[in-house]
Amino acid sequence: MLDTVGTKHFYQLICDGFLRHWHYLSNRRNPTWTLNAKGSKTLPNLTMIQTPNGIWHLSAQVSLPKMLFGHNARLPNQAEVFEGLQMISEYVEANSGLSFDALAATVSLIHFAEDVCLPQAEILRLIRRLSEKTMPPMKKNLYEDSTLYFTSEARTKQIRIYSKLKEVLDNKRATDEAIEQSRGKLRFESCFLKKYAIDSLIKRLGLPDRTTQSLLTEDISNFVLSELLEKLNFYELLSDDKSNLEILLERFSTRKAMNLDGFLNMVNLHGENFYKDKKHPFSKDSYYQSARECRKAKVWMRA
Numbered sequence: 001m002l003d004t005v006g007t008k009h010f011y012q013l014i015c016d017g018f019l020r021h022w023h024y025l026s027n028r029r030n031p032t033w034t035l036n037a038k039g040s041k042t043l044p045n046l047t048m049i050q051t052p053n054g055i056w057h058l059s060a061q062v063s064l065p066k067m068l069f070g071h072n073a074r075l076p077n078q079a080e081v082f083e084g085l086q087m088i089s090e091y092v093e094a095n096s097g098l099s100f101d102a103l104a105a106t107v108s109l110i111h112f113a114e115d116v117c118l119p120q121a122e123i124l125r126l127i128r129r130l131s132e133k134t135m136p137p138m139k140k141n142l143y144e145d146s147t148l149y150f151t152s153e154a155r156t157k158q159i160r161i162y163s164k165l166k167e168v169l170d171n172k173r174a175t176d177e178a179i180e181q182s183r184g185k186l187r188f189e190s191c192f193l194k195k196y197a198i199d200s201l202i203k204r205l206g207l208p209d210r211t212t213q214s215l216l217t218e219d220i221s222n223f224v225l226s227e228l229l230e231k232l233n234f235y236e237l238l239s240d241d242k243s244n245l246e247i248l249l250e251r252f253s254t255r256k257a258m259n260l261d262g263f264l265n266m267v268n269l270h271g272e273n274f275y276k277d278k279k280h281p282f283s284k285d286s287y288y289q290s291a292r293e294c295r296k297a298k299v300w301m302r303a
Helices: 016-021 064-069 078-096 120-130 164-169 176-182 195-205 218-231 234-238 244-249 254-270 284-296
Strands: 002-011 023-025 032-035 045-050 056-063 106-117 139-143 147-151 157-163 185-192
Touching: 002 064, 002 078, 045 078, 056 064, 056 078, 056 106, 064 078, 106 195, 106 218, 120 147, 120 157, 120 185, 120 234, 157 164, 164 176, 164 185, 185 195, 185 218, 195 218, 218 234, 244 254, 254 284
Parallel strands: none
Antiparallel strands: 002 056, 002 106, 023 032, 032 045, 045 056, 106 185, 139 147, 147 157, 157 185
8 A cells, every 4th residue: 555655744933952963964955954864764764944934844754564564565554554654743753842743744755555466487577578568758767677667757756666575585684574475576666756746646636635634545545556557557467368379479480489389388397407307308508599589588487
């Protein structure tokens, strides 16, 4: 449902004594202080900005699942989102002395998220298939065949598609629980990174305002992620029932396609590197050439 959220309140006057314990950022245009900006990832990052009109902006940004569970391999349900917002309120108030109701705060950033559970090999195959898609005018980037980004030119919005297990395993401090929770999950995130993107979503959905009560709901999350999966034709990819032979015939001659289909059947029956078994008279060079051709045709992970 949700991963990272940013919430904000505005103040005309504050007692700024607490800011002595925060980190002052001297390189900012407006006076800015932060707390936990580079500290614990399971606690909110707080930022206080004083704008030229004298208004104080206090924002709190955090990954809700990391705060709730210690990792984000599992996504929170609606009740847990409300619990997380209450935790944000208590943390901000304890460290600022200011009243901060995250349940009624303005949303400054939001990452809607959804997991699709699949076999791990299927996840990597689908990411490669999805990387063939375009979402103009967003720019596309594929990293290590396991992470796909679509980013708007002004970086106001970003789509993230990745193998959750791969991301967790890349963290040397990953817990056993996080690893177990991430298995078989293809994560989709629709990230609204700036006010403009959030306001556009509010206008399109006819929502009353930009508060957490309006935006951080299961219905809104389901709408945003369903719309994304529909744009990507994801379920058509998921239900793609073409055989390996049909896919190979689209790329190679009939004889070549039949030979490669037979090669894939051998891999399926006898495992990778079956050429090493003397019972199967198949040369190493022929094996690797066939494997390369199958990868180019995007049928290797289907073997």
